[in-house]
Amino acid sequence: MKAESLTRRRPIVGRCCWPVVFAFAIAIASVAQAEEQTPKTADADSIVAPMVSGFDRFARHDELSPTLAGALSISELSCVSCHASDDPWLQPKRGPRLSGAGNRLQPTWLKQYLADPAAMKPETTMPHVLSQLPESQRGEAIDALVAFLGSQQQPFAVIKAGGALPVVHEFWKRGDADRGNKLYHTVGCVACHDPDPDYETVESKPSAIDELIEQLDPEEIADLGLASEARRVDSVPHGDLVSKYSLRSLTMMLLDPTKTRPSARMPSLRLSPLEAADIAAHLLRDQTTKQIEIQSNDAPQSRVEQGRALFVQLRCAACHDASDALAAAPAQPLLKLNAAAAASCIENPAGEMPRYAFDDDQRNAIRARLNARRIENHAAADEVDFRMLQLNCYGCHRRDERGGVGRFRKAYFETVGHVDLGDEGRLPPTLGGVGRKLLPKALAAVFHPKTVPHRPFMTARMPSYSADTVDPLVRGFQEADRVDQSDAVDILPPQQEMADAGRDLVNTGCVGCHAFRGESLPGVVGIDLAGTTNRIDSKWFYEFVLNPSAVKKRTRMPTFFPDGKSNRPELLDGDVRQQISAIWAYLRDLDREPLPEKIETVRSANYELAPSGQPIVLRTFMEQAGTHAIAVGFPQGVHFAFDAEQMRLAIGWKQRFLDARGTWFERFTPPADPLGDAQMTMPAGPVVIVDENGGEHEGENAHYRFRGYRLDAAGVPTFLYDVAGWSIEDRIEATESGTLRRSVTVKRTGKIRGETSDRKLYLVAHAAERLKPHGELAVSDRQGLTVTLSEDLARTGTLRRSGGVDQWLIPFDSHDRNTAILEYRW
Numbered sequence: 001m002k003a004e005s006l007t008r009r010r011p012i013v014g015r016c017c018w019p020v021v022f023a024f025a026i027a028i029a030s031v032a033q034a035e036e037q038t039p040k041t042a043d044a045d046s047i048v049a050p051m052v053s054g055f056d057r058f059a060r061h062d063e064l065s066p067t068l069a070g071a072l073s074i075s076e077l078s079c080v081s082c083h084a085s086d087d088p089w090l091q092p093k094r095g096p097r098l099s100g101a102g103n104r105l106q107p108t109w110l111k112q113y114l115a116d117p118a119a120m121k122p123e124t125t126m127p128h129v130l131s132q133l134p135e136s137q138r139g140e141a142i143d144a145l146v147a148f149l150g151s152q153q154q155p156f157a158v159i160k161a162g163g164a165l166p167v168v169h170e171f172w173k174r175g176d177a178d179r180g181n182k183l184y185h186t187v188g189c190v191a192c193h194d195p196d197p198d199y200e201t202v203e204s205k206p207s208a209i210d211e212l213i214e215q216l217d218p219e220e221i222a223d224l225g226l227a228s229e230a231r232r233v234d235s236v237p238h239g240d241l242v243s244k245y246s247l248r249s250l251t252m253m254l255l256d257p258t259k260t261r262p263s264a265r266m267p268s269l270r271l272s273p274l275e276a277a278d279i280a281a282h283l284l285r286d287q288t289t290k291q292i293e294i295q296s297n298d299a300p301q302s303r304v305e306q307g308r309a310l311f312v313q314l315r316c317a318a319c320h321d322a323s324d325a326l327a328a329a330p331a332q333p334l335l336k337l338n339a340a341a342a343a344s345c346i347e348n349p350a351g352e353m354p355r356y357a358f359d360d361d362q363r364n365a366i367r368a369r370l371n372a373r374r375i376e377n378h379a380a381a382d383e384v385d386f387r388m389l390q391l392n393c394y395g396c397h398r399r400d401e402r403g404g405v406g407r408f409r410k411a412y413f414e415t416v417g418h419v420d421l422g423d424e425g426r427l428p429p430t431l432g433g434v435g436r437k438l439l440p441k442a443l444a445a446v447f448h449p450k451t452v453p454h455r456p457f458m459t460a461r462m463p464s465y466s467a468d469t470v471d472p473l474v475r476g477f478q479e480a481d482r483v484d485q486s487d488a489v490d491i492l493p494p495q496q497e498m499a500d501a502g503r504d505l506v507n508t509g510c511v512g513c514h515a516f517r518g519e520s521l522p523g524v525v526g527i528d529l530a531g532t533t534n535r536i537d538s539k540w541f542y543e544f545v546l547n548p549s550a551v552k553k554r555t556r557m558p559t560f561f562p563d564g565k566s567n568r569p570e571l572l573d574g575d576v577r578q579q580i581s582a583i584w585a586y587l588r589d590l591d592r593e594p595l596p597e598k599i600e601t602v603r604s605a606n607y608e609l610a611p612s613g614q615p616i617v618l619r620t621f622m623e624q625a626g627t628h629a630i631a632v633g634f635p636q637g638v639h640f641a642f643d644a645e646q647m648r649l650a651i652g653w654k655q656r657f658l659d660a661r662g663t664w665f666e667r668f669t670p671p672a673d674p675l676g677d678a679q680m681t682m683p684a685g686p687v688v689i690v691d692e693n694g695g696e697h698e699g700e701n702a703h704y705r706f707r708g709y710r711l712d713a714a715g716v717p718t719f720l721y722d723v724a725g726w727s728i729e730d731r732i733e734a735t736e737s738g739t740l741r742r743s744v745t746v747k748r749t750g751k752i753r754g755e756t757s758d759r760k761l762y763l764v765a766h767a768a769e770r771l772k773p774h775g776e777l778a779v780s781d782r783q784g785l786t787v788t789l790s791e792d793l794a795r796t797g798t799l800r801r802s803g804g805v806d807q808w809l810i811p812f813d814s815h816d817r818n819t820a821i822l823e824y825r826w
Helices: 053-057 066-076 107-115 135-150 177-186 208-215 218-223 247-255 273-283 301-313 360-372 380-391 422-426 440-446 467-481 496-508 538-546 576-588 597-604
Strands: 616-622 626-633 638-643 648-654 677-681 687-691 704-711 717-723 726-734 740-748 759-768 771-773 778-781 786-789 798-802 805-812 818-825
Touching: 053 066, 053 360, 053 380, 066 360, 066 380, 107 135, 135 301, 177 273, 177 704, 247 273, 380 467, 440 467, 496 576, 496 597, 538 576, 626 717, 638 726, 740 759, 759 771, 759 778, 759 786, 759 818, 771 805
Parallel strands: none
Antiparallel strands: 616 626, 626 638, 638 648, 648 677, 687 759, 704 717, 717 726, 726 740, 740 818, 759 805, 771 778, 778 786, 786 818, 798 805
């Protein structure tokens, strides 16, 4: 479905923008005319206040205390970069490092940004640096600053290939905008940034709360305390990325954001080099001329030195690191500031004061924090809350009824293969009580870039952070969530009878949703329980297994101990504590214990799949359909395999479906083979692009992009893929008469590179060494496959021979949506 555009209440500034507290040197300020020393204010309706993510989402709706909102604003606006304070909550975010600005940022963009930051990026947290200067002096000051920043050259990091990290030569030139578009909308970028309004998301069932909100009016929503759940979460805008970055500089920034933004407000999403290049190609897709590198600085040295002096005088170094640029003397300490002064950074700035476009909410919050002076003895829970607000963890995660993925962003959070696991399987987990759940080392490992995800079925990725950045969170979670451990569960000594009982118990229910050492029952995609005892606290484990919903609201985990009683009274005398301890003992020794009996049984059983009721869809490896095969079996006894690498209906067959042994347990060796008879190799297709003279564009046709598949209510898959400017929906199902019915819908989404008016799009209805008409609506080949079309399509088709192959081609309207229905009979 096409996702709803996230209409914003107000434009939003990115977390990766430049918060700077600038004060002009007296030498520069003294030359200004008196009337120009008072900042020029725009029309009130056009002023857009600087944005802080946590402030805009929570403080503007009275969900933060005034002093907390003020502390967050002071920190994120980097006020303490100039106004010193030893309060750890107020330490400045600071701006990006400028030591490599010369080969990272476009000179033209720098000029425009310095001339008017808010015009280039609405709601930027950078004040107008040069607004105090007379118009006649601003141009020269901008040229000098840009010359200095252009001299800040720093080699890009050399990315070395490894066994798990292939690196293509000059990978920043290899980005694919289509791949980047999908990555951008699935790995987590849209948790903060705007999605594209025309990006199509997979239909997913709304949560119970979302369904309730849809039925209530605003007053009822407020009365039920659901206002935070119902409202939109504003997006962090990118600004003018096209004029700011080159392909290389944006790729390198996405690959390692903290290299230039050590504050980590822009996190790393663990992208590979090619993935970073793909997303950069998507974000810069509107560049008319692809700017691969930033042009080198050719300003005279005298201009560079003039800019260096201005960089120091204007206190740029208070927030930005640059080579050979020392910070100027600090301004008055924060504790000595008068929040009620007639002229201040907050309101009516004059002279050396920075110019911000604060609104009343922000002014009141900052004044509240300044008036409170120093606040001592923050509780651990408060420390965690504040750090999560700074890093915008609440953009994805929920903790203590705060935050979580915004209601209108949930559609972009998917599972791999679009398996329906509910919100718990596709949205980032709640962090309530996480300090009790995870052991300290496991909690710290969550943020490490090399940690393997425990939820590989989610497309969204947990960002990685440096230890320094998240150490307050790791320590804070532990301190805030830990309770007295004196009543912790006694995990019994490792005795064989305990492990055997634990294996029996997990075989009762756990195998239905979880994997064990990478093995599972067919269709199971839950968290692998291997390593559980190295990650999870034993007491939390006991409480969760005993009563899952009491520990984690709205969890899908069922209870196997209703009313605190075991449903296996014959094991360990029905003692619940002993039984849960036995499960723990089994999981602790899982690497040495046999797999659960049901998994062992399936492994040793007949692996024939027999569809009944609904189709069976199985990703596998098949000799006839390649390593990206998707086999689909129907109760009607007609089956097919789709090649998701070449986007082709590869083979059809009848009667028995498939042996899945190689797919489930033997790592694709041997390949899965059809068990039935009447195997039929299907024609290539479904679409080609040809010139009027008959020449095919094989290079264009090879650039298919598979986007997965969706299942309808009957369990029939529709395959989704793109090719050279067209989006294709390909649905194939069995009929009661023993045929395959195929519906191919082609929709124009973009322009083909180098496209000319003599290029056409055709449906390949049939293709074989030799074809002959079979009545007026069908064509047959020598192996006995007959393809039938509707009358309106059949009469437009033509038979042609190309490359030793006959093709039955149906012309499509290259500028419209087309749907064709084909029937395969053999």
